[in-house]
Amino acid sequence: IRRPDDLMRAIETYNVGAIVHLAALLIPDCRDNPVLGAEVNVIGHINVLDAARAFAIDKVVYASSIAALPRPPLCAPPTIYGAFKHCDEEISLVYYRDHGLVTIGLRPVILYGPGREVGQTAAITMAMKSAAQGKPFRIPFRERTCFQHIDETTDIFRRCLIASPVEPVISDMGAEMQTTEDVAKAIRAVVPDADIEIGSDSRPGPLNLDDSILTKLLGGRDRVSLEDGVRQTIDHYRSFL
Numbered sequence: 001i002r003r004p005d006d007l008m009r010a011i012e013t014y015n016v017g018a019i020v021h022l023a024a025l026l027i028p029d030c031r032d033n034p035v036l037g038a039e040v041n042v043i044g045h046i047n048v049l050d051a052a053r054a055f056a057i058d059k060v061v062y063a064s065s066i067a068a069l070p071r072p073p074l075c076a077p078p079t080i081y082g083a084f085k086h087c088d089e090e091i092s093l094v095y096y097r098d099h100g101l102v103t104i105g106l107r108p109v110i111l112y113g114p115g116r117e118v119g120q121t122a123a124i125t126m127a128m129k130s131a132a133q134g135k136p137f138r139i140p141f142r143e144r145t146c147f148q149h150i151d152e153t154t155d156i157f158r159r160c161l162i163a164s165p166v167e168p169v170i171s172d173m174g175a176e177m178q179t180t181e182d183v184a185k186a187i188r189a190v191v192p193d194a195d196i197e198i199g200s201d202s203r204p205g206p207l208n209l210d211d212s213i214l215t216k217l218l219g220g221r222d223r224v225s226l227e228d229g230v231r232q233t234i235d236h237y238r239s240f241l
Contacts (some may be wrong), residue, residue: 001044007051018059018161021048026119027067030081041084042091049095049103061104061160064089066145066172068107071204078204089170096168104160104217105170109209110143113150113229114236124183127196128230131187132237136195139180145205146174147183149229152222159218171213178226186230 001007001023010016023044030037045062052060067082068089077083088105095101112124123139124147130137156173184196215221224232 001047002039004047004050007047008054011051011055011057016055017057019048019052019057019061020157020161021045021060021062023048024063024085025081027079027081028120030084031079034080037080037084041081042087045088045091049092049101053095053099053101058102059161060101061106061157062088062092064105064107064170066107066109066206066209069206071206092170093168102165103168104163104165105168106156106160106214107170107172108153109146109148109172109174111148111150111153113233116150124180125233127183128187128233129237131191131194131196132234133241136197138197138199139184140199141201141203142180142198143203143205144177144179146172146176146209147178147226147229148174149224149232151232152224152229155222156214156218159221163217165217169213169217171217172209172211173214175209175211177209182226183230186227187234189227190231190234 023040025033025037025040030041048060048062051057065082065085067079068077068085069082070076071078077086092101092103092105096103110121110124112128114125116122116125117129123137123141127137127139153173180198184194184198187194187196
């Protein structure tokens with residue numbers, strides 16, 4: 001994604017008709033190396049949009065993040081990663097104004113499920129994996145936010161590729177607010193003796209989430225409740241024991 005010539009070559013070689021852009025460095029990597037984070041998360045985003053223009057691709061769905069939303073006390077994204085994602089949203093709007101490129105930007109919430117084991121909030125999945133293995137686990141933060149199973153997330157991205165909005169779309173991917181305590185409760189409902197501890201550090205989650213724009217774009221969609229998603233995730237990891 002940092003090499004536009006390679007990106008163009010891949011699109012031409014495989015006759016790409018749509019782009020789902022998920023490439024990014026996550027919170028820890030952006031914090032530790034903000035210059036590289038900007039190259040991947042911001043310049044890389046521009047490279048994707050320019051490639052779409054070059055090949056007249058009108059289906060571009062990209063992942064922003066709820067980290068792009070401002071938080072108190074400074075009314076700004078809480079991390080440099082979030083600042084990059086906020087920048088991507090603004091760039092996408094400018095590309096529509098300047099070039100007529102329509103994009104769909106989705107703000108994933110805290111995603112969990114099999115394989116979601118990298119990144120600061122991967123602790124939610126790792127708590128379920130540890131419970132399946134009979135090991136103790138400490139979720140290092142407390143937060144009130146939306147927890148979304150990867151199957152529901154994948155379905156949203158897939159359906160957005162079918163949609164044809166007439167102007168750019170930017171939307172939260174979920175709005176049902178729950179807490180890390182709710183996650184621990186759902187884990188214990190499946191593994192009653194699960195040793196799950198929640199740290200005292202409080203992450204500044206978004207005050208409110210709104211997925212009404214996404215709902216209007218896609219209509220009704222299948223939801224995966226926290227209870228069902230936790231059970232599916234634990235069952236997945238148990239199957240490897």
